[in-house]
Amino acid sequence: MADLIWEVFRQERKGQAFVHGGSFHAPDRAFAEAYAREFYARRQESVALWVVPREEIMAIEEFPDEFDLKYRRVDGYSIKARLKEARERAGTAQS
């Protein structure tokens, strides 16, 4: 027997992402299922639930980017100036 915290992720409509809804105490899977249904679906407000003990969730919050590898991001490319020059050369510059 134990006092576990369970986290619930809910899907509001089919096709949508599962979003974190909240957490509750329950001693085991049977209770956790009962309470998840109560808290996140008693008004038929969710079409699906994922219920998991909190300790099973690995939280990651630190993401080093020491050498600023911009090529992996949208802001790593600034094509405006080159595009302007290319259009001028081709005579297709927009007014």
Added chain:
Amino acid sequence: MRERPRAEIALELADDELILGWRNSEWTGIAPFLEEDVAFSSIAQNEIGHARALYELAARDLGDGRDADALAFDRKPEEYRCAPLVQLRLVPDWARTIARHVLYETADAIRIAALKEHPDAELAGIAAKIEREEAYHRLHAEMWLERLRAEERFAAATAELWPDALGVLDPELRPALAERVGRPEVEAVERTAPGAEFAELWDEMTMVRRSAPVGAQW
């Protein structure tokens, strides 16, 4: 059960569910922990919902102008048909509450399964709906049974309430209950016209409604 008029069967079942639904909602705000408070309240609401569907059926049969609310609240105390088991006030004793919950759900499962086979399609239909909802109640009861079965006070409560549990069912269904619960059949506490304690409950239950003329809207 088959020989009795449909309205009579429906009223008896409805009265059980209404009074039990109310007894279960007495735990609102004071259940052993918050998650269970919310869960138990849903069970109470389902029971009142069952009562409503059954009162509506009975009202149609009786055809005397009374609606579901009139049957639920405007009869005299001695006209109610609920079993002694559901009338018991068990708050704040959780062991006895769960003992009753387990016993009632088991008895009700047997009763509802029989009703699903009733020649009357409407009654059988409501029974099927109730059964689908009560599957959840049974899971909940079993969940708690697992946790409490080793507790002395729970065992004592089950023993104490056993004769009342038998009284929920018609005599021909009692052996099935005894088998399912694993207890010998004993002399049941039979349904009778409710007494003084119920009259007190009825008084409080209907005090707001009686403060306006019959037929007033609320």
Added chain:
Amino acid sequence: MDARTQEFLEYVQAGGQVETDDWMPDEYRARLVKFIEMHGNSELMGVLPERDWILRAPTLQRKLALTAKIQDEVGHCQLIYRVVEDLGKPRERCLDDLLSGKSKFHNVFHYPTKSWGDVGVIAWLVDAAAIISQKALLKCSYAPYARVMKKVCWEESFHILHGRDTVLAMVTGTPAQFELVQEALNRWWTPLMHFHGTPIPAEEDPMFVWRIKSQANEDARQQFLDGYVPQIRELGLEIPDPKLRKDEETGVWEYTEPDWDELMSVVTGHGPASEERLAFRRLSRNEVDWVAKVVLAEAA
């Protein structure tokens, strides 16, 4: 104020969000816990004035709606106490402090309920006042609490519908039923005017400074009056404050200044029904203590 705290303050004032494991100044954490705990306490204590009326509900529909409303409130307490727990205070200790009188709960739950008229007025107007505060809390700088408020606000909207419907049924019923509502309104008006707290300017309210609250008390009260006075009056009900009127030029509602000492006295546990309710809750907790120990016991 040290540099790190100053930086944090500027961060939240600029709309920055804080998560559970982020660094936060001690003062911020302490105020947060106290505020959120009081909210949780209030949801739980709110159940007690209303639960008696489940038995007495005059129709099956009202019985169901009222049971569901109260169930929501217990659920809200659970969600809110979870937020407090993740900030470091176990909910059993929150319950200890509530029942010993050490921590507070909202003024309105210290008053008795006397009739079915109260049931309608509470579900409609008290919940309306609450939803105004709760909508403002959607912008709370502490993100876990703000996220819980989304579910709370959504569920509260059902309560207001049920409350208003209940009131409407009575005001279109018999004269005696109309009177039930008027009489309840007469008793609940002062607690409603107290609800949003003293008219302290936002800059002087530490809860606003830290962006735990995002709305000044008086703004909330004005919003309530703006939205609900017309709705109350259009039913033919009288509000028991002869001074209550809206200044059409400034758009500001004038009213008889509530007795703020009375509010302080009530909130510190001296309301007409405070002790009785706490005693009731203490009693039932003692009776069921063994259950949580059996079910939620720590693994051996």
